[in-house]
Amino acid sequence: xxxxxxxxxxxxxxxxxxxxxxxxxxxxxxxxxxxxxxxxxxxxxxxxxxxxxxxxxxxxxxxxxxxxxxxxxxxxxxxxxxxxxxxxxxxxxxxxxxxxxxxxxxxxxxxxxxxxxxxxxxxxxxxxxxxxxxxxxxxxxxxxxxxxxxxxxxxxxxxxxxxxxxxxxxxxxxxxxxxxxxxxxxxxxxxxxxxxxxxxxxxxxxxxxxxxxxxxxxxxxxxxxxxxxxxxxxxxxxxxxxxxxxxxxxxxxxxxxxxxxxxxxxxxxxxxxxxxxxxxxxxxxxxxxxxxxxxxxxxxxxxxxxxxxxxxxxxxxxxxxxxxxxxxxxxxxxxxxxxxxxxxxxxxxxxxxxxxxxxxxxxxxxxxxxxxxxxxxxxxxxxxxxxxxxxxxxxxxxxxxxxxxx
Amino acid sequence: xxxxxxxxxxxxxxxxxxxxxxxxxxxxxxxxxxxxxxxxxxxxxxxxxxxxxxxxxxxxxxxxxxxxxxxxxxxxxxxxxxxxxxxxxxx
Numbered sequence: 001x002x003x004x005x006x007x008x009x010x011x012x013x014x015x016x017x018x019x020x021x022x023x024x025x026x027x028x029x030x031x032x033x034x035x036x037x038x039x040x041x042x043x044x045x046x047x048x049x050x051x052x053x054x055x056x057x058x059x060x061x062x063x064x065x066x067x068x069x070x071x072x073x074x075x076x077x078x079x080x081x082x083x084x085x086x087x088x089x090x091x092x093x094x095x096x097x098x099x100x101x102x103x104x105x106x107x108x109x110x111x112x113x114x115x116x117x118x119x120x121x122x123x124x125x126x127x128x129x130x131x132x133x134x135x136x137x138x139x140x141x142x143x144x145x146x147x148x149x150x151x152x153x154x155x156x157x158x159x160x161x162x163x164x165x166x167x168x169x170x171x172x173x174x175x176x177x178x179x180x181x182x183x184x185x186x187x188x189x190x191x192x193x194x195x196x197x198x199x200x201x202x203x204x205x206x207x208x209x210x211x212x213x214x215x216x217x218x219x220x221x222x223x224x225x226x227x228x229x230x231x232x233x234x235x236x237x238x239x240x241x242x243x244x245x246x247x248x249x250x251x252x253x254x255x256x257x258x259x260x261x262x263x264x265x266x267x268x269x270x271x272x273x274x275x276x277x278x279x280x281x282x283x284x285x286x287x288x289x290x291x292x293x294x295x296x297x298x299x300x301x302x303x304x305x306x307x308x309x310x311x312x313x314x315x316x317x318x319x320x321x322x323x324x325x326x327x328x329x330x331x332x333x334x335x336x337x338x339x340x341x342x343x344x345x346x347x348x349x350x351x352x353x354x355x356x357x358x359x360x361x362x363x364x365x366x367x368x369x370x371x372x373x374x375x376x377x378x379x380x381x382x383x384x385x386x387x388x389x390x391x392x393x394x395x396x397x398x399x400x401x402x403x404x405x406x
Numbered sequence: 407x408x409x410x411x412x413x414x415x416x417x418x419x420x421x422x423x424x425x426x427x428x429x430x431x432x433x434x435x436x437x438x439x440x441x442x443x444x445x446x447x448x449x450x451x452x453x454x455x456x457x458x459x460x461x462x463x464x465x466x467x468x469x470x471x472x473x474x475x476x477x478x479x480x481x482x483x484x485x486x487x488x489x490x491x492x493x494x495x496x497x
Contacts, residue, residue: 071475
């Protein structure tokens with residue numbers, strides 16, 4: 001009887017501590033302590049956590065930068081990180097064969113998502129490498145009548161969707177190669193390389209809830225698109241990209257593609273609903289907010305808003321409990337405003353006031369509501385402090401002001 | 407084995423929801439609960455027994471994935487999100 005009580009108490013204690021805390025080093029960045037204890041941004045082995053529950057992580061609203069792994073993807077990858085560790089190019093034993101089978105299964109999953117043949121998919125380290133291969137291809141095959149058109153399918157700063165099918169049609173009729181960087185579009189909007197007459201496509205794993213460090217390039221076989229290898233070595237991936245294919249990563253990419261294919265419609269509905277909620281609430285509560293990007297040809301999960309008379313960086317810093325990004329100068333190391341915003345004709349002062357909200361598969365209504373509430377609060381507060389805003393309220397036209405030279 | 411009965415499907419539904427509520431990551435937890443509810447609701451009028459069995463088999467595999475991933479998430483759990491203190495942990 002005594003033993004059972006002791007056991008029950010011990011079991012309750014284990015359940016109460018959901019994981020190693022004060023003993024193990026803090027992995028996450030301790031950004032905020034609610035009870036105003038001295039803050040440290042450095043994970044410390046020796047400092048004892050003042051009160052575990054009082055350190056809180058920000059909401060993640062920056063899916064254009066990267067996405068979390070879908071649990072289904074991690075589940076597919078783990079066996080290849082634990083027991084099935086063979087090199088997929090080893091031809092002489094079961095470790096190699098099972099790894100190769102997984103790699104080819106992943107290839108089929110990627111191909112299926114974009115309407116391609118598996119032989120047209122080459123695994124790379126990511127969309128950037130794929131882009132480089134595609135553009136290098138131009139240098140290799142350049143002749144008077146060939147060139148390359150390269151267009152992003154969905155822009156990562158403002159979410160605009162390019163008319164890919166129309167561009168593909170034009171390129172095909174003029175015998176010009178058509179490459180698209182589909183990193184932000186794959187698995188989110190329907191893509192078919194044959195319907196859209198795409199010759200080359202770059203795919204990124206970590207934008208579609210897959211692992212970082214892996215991607216793929218789609219290279220059309222019919223009619224054949226010639227590509228020159230960036231990386232030479234053992235001739236893997238049909239000689240187009242030497243190097244041992246990282247089975248766990250490509251399995252993750254394949255699983256991410258398969259999940260995306262199944263969930264595309266459901267995710268799109270959910271993300272559209274949340275995007276409309278976010279935009280409507282902000283626009284209805286604040287004046288002088290501009291949404292950047294064509295509202296009709298727009299992927300809903302990427303919302304770029306400019307808040308006039310508020311500096312983007314100061315708003316980002318004020319929204320410290322939400323992980324966001326801005327399209328403005330200060331995030332890039334130069335002082336130039338975002339080239340995308342400039343290209344669509346945004347005034348420079350508005351370009352410095354832009355914030356990008358990313359909504360993804362795992363975003364909740366509560367996260368959107370919290371973000372909206374904080375955003376409205378801080379925009380109002382920052383505008384109160386802004387002399388420009390005061391002048392506008394007094395009816396002064398800022399464009400008529402002659403600022404003194406200095 | 408007889409085709410899945412309504413009771414078995416409901417048991418599976420409850421088991422999946424129950425397990426999903428143990429995800430320590432807020433975003434995984436809320437997604438799983440929402441997705442399971444919507445998926446079962448969407449398929450509630452399926453009549454073809456073969457299709458029902460296929461869906462049930464997939465759900466069983468998904469339940470195993472949830473079990474494993476919940477466990478892994480708990481082993482590597484970290485601090486809660488800023489909004490977890492304010493709202494009920496129900497969703």
